[in-house]
Amino acid sequence: MSNIETVTPQVALPQREPFRINWIRLAPLLYTIGLFVIWEIGVRISGLPHTILPTPSRIFEAIVQYWSPIWKNSLQTLYTTVLGFIIAVVAGLGIGLFIGWSKTIYAGLYPIMIGFNAIPKVALVPILVIWFGIGTVPAVLTAFLISFFPIVVNVATGLATIEPETEDVLRALGAKKLDIMLKVGIPRSMPYFFGSLKVAITLAFVGSVVSETVASNNGLGNMMASAQSNFNVPLVFAGLLMLAVEGIAMYALMAWLEKRMTGWAHRSTMSN
């Protein structure tokens, strides 16, 4: 996880010395290349057959060879993931605000949420298939179910941890619960919310791919499952690589969004 974080685009990095190579910015790229080189050499020296562990060059070959299905299935997976994720954001924000609203609701719903979160979501896929048939719908729903929990917890935590003094100052002015939520609770929980999006998008990929693997004729999960049954191991790895690329891209997007929307949270903690 931690080396993915360094891939985050550094939008506004001042370039004071244009003639010096910025090794920190280059590091993610260099390390990635290094990983592939070691992999390539390791496989070649050990002589593992590509049905066990293909070399990166063999995987890139597979990507070129099967580009059309890979592209189509990548888009499908991205689509189900993002759709499930968006539903999770909307529902997570809503439920998070609802739970954080009052101590009673928080106390009553929290254990239920924990219990629900403890269920492995892959176990729900068969039920979703019974309800909605195989294909896009269960994939979207699995992505949603697996990714909305961190959003709920973070939003609710942001609301539940309002400083009592701030609340007192506002209540002494005649503020209603709704005022306090709108003026303090919601803005205050935004850093928690945007922070949780990075976790949620990663989980959403897990959900959609799991569901596609067992219950779909589309998507990278399904493509990898059928490639595996044909012993087309390079194609399986090509699918993994595409997933990694999509995952990094979406994670970077969320990290960027977080920085854009809640810059004050980073700067204010830095100054304290």
Added chain:
Amino acid sequence: MALVTIDNVDMRYGGPTGTLAVSGLNLRIERGEFVAVVGPSGCGKSTLMKLTTGLHIPQAGTVIVADQEVTKPVSIVGMAFQNPTMLPWRTTLENILLPLEIVERHRHRLRAHKAEYVAKAEALLETVGLKGFGDKFPWQLSGGMQQRANLCRALIHEPELLMLDEPFGALDAFTREELWCVIRDLHASQDVTIVLVTHDLRESVFLADKVVVMSARPGRVISEHMVPFERPRQLEILYEPAFNDMVQRLHGEIATARAAA
């Protein structure tokens, strides 16, 4: 009729077996009066503030503010605590305007009369020596500057009753004396009643008309002292023997109250 009447009030935190914070508390505050509350730490001074503003409702006794028994937060007060509680996502000016978005009397006028209110906030900022800092974020200000902005926020909606809970505790001596003068002038120029909780006895004698001494927990009022010095008071008064005598007497009383606990 007094603005605030606290009559035989008991307040216990955390249910029937919890901490008894104040017991048999009696206090009257007249309109326009400046009252300072002093007492040992943990004696229930902050509790007194919360009872008066309706943030807590007592288990026994009555609190009457502006001729009405307090059963919910009263909305004629401005409050400032030791901790500035500025919202970090708002600029200093927006923080100061926050009460106007809440208080019933102002919230409907705010949008149409924005410029007028902003001008008022800027005037307040100037009074406390923060001219030009309105568009800075609170975390770009020092602790003392945040505390001054906090004071502006407590004043922007022209409250009838200003409750200050150790607002100058974390400040250096010079800033503190400067803000004493700000508060003194405010009280002189406006029709406002001020209750100030403080640990600084010089502060209480310099500013107040009446100094109220509380006992150790469970807190009650053990004595009230009218401050005899003429207004307007200048900072030089801090070095006069009569002033220091009074401070010393208060000090002795609180020391006794602490020892009694």
